[in-house]
Amino acid sequence: MHADNEPLHITDMAALERLYGVPVAASISKEIDHIHPHYRAFxxxxxxxxxxxxxxxxxxxxxxxxxxxxxxxxxxKTLLLPDRRGNNRIDSLRNIVSNPNVALLFLIPGIGETLRVNGRARILIDPALLLRFAIDDKPPRSVLEIHVETVFFQCSRAILRSRLWDAAQHVERSSLPSLGTILQDLSGRQIDAKHYDSELPERLKTTIY
Structure with a gap:
């Protein structure tokens, strides 16, 4: 029984499995615990x-x-992911310090399939390692070392349904609120939208690394 205003919802694993059934064999056999040469290519x-x-x-x-x-x-069994400069929120790194479990979803422009990797990460700051990942002579502040636990590909249905790589579906940036407008409204006008937006292209250019 459920209240009239309460939507039907799943509350236990058995009900969930009855709704969706068993996974097809291919969805199980594609999952492995290491980077296979085929997955390396992705x-x-x-x-x-x-x-x-x-x-x-x-x-x-x-x-x-x-x-x-x-x-x-x-x-x-090991991936190395450089952590480039950003806004210094470091939400991901804060989480990893307390919980090393991570998941990665790799996308390739023009390709429908994606690659999923689950594992455990730690934050490395060895200077020699950081220099190996330098771009424009600017090393990352840290590198994530990810111990791989599971790897598998995701089929192309989501990409096909969304038409993600279809240029005809591209959205004009001007059709959405500018970043300056968002910040101005959310900050109670402490940030000036016009000033922020006018400086953004050059700021991105000079601070990308």
Whole structure:
């Protein structure tokens, strides 16, 4: 029984499994505990990933991007991910300090399949290691060492449904609120939208690394 105003929802695993059924064989056999050469090819071709973490304050997912192959495969169980400069919120790193469990989702422009990696991370700051990841003579402040626990590909349905790589679906930036407008409104006008937006292109250019 449920109240008239309460939507039907799943409350236990058995009900969830009855609703969706058993996974197909391929969805199980694609999952392994290491970086197979086939999966290596996906990682080396990817210029972008989403990094998911969890900590005392809750969950976080953060974008990471660089020239393709920016994630180094040290061996079949270890990935190295440079942490470039940003806004210094360091939400992901704060979470990793208290909970090393992470998940990565690799995307490749024009490719429908994505690659999912789950594992445990630690934050490395060895100067020699940081220098190896320098771009424009600017090393990252840290490198995430990720011990791989599971790896598998995700089929292309979500990318196909969203038409993510279809240029005809691209949205004009001017159709959305500018970053300055958002900051001005959320800060109670302590930040000036016009000033922020006018400086943003040059700021991005000079601080990207």
């Amino acid at each position: 990682i080396e071709a990817s210029p972008f990933l989403a990094l998911a973490t969890s900590g005392p304050a809750g969950l976080d997912v953060s974008p990471r991007g660089d020239p393709r192959g920016f994630v180094e495969i040290r061996d079949e």
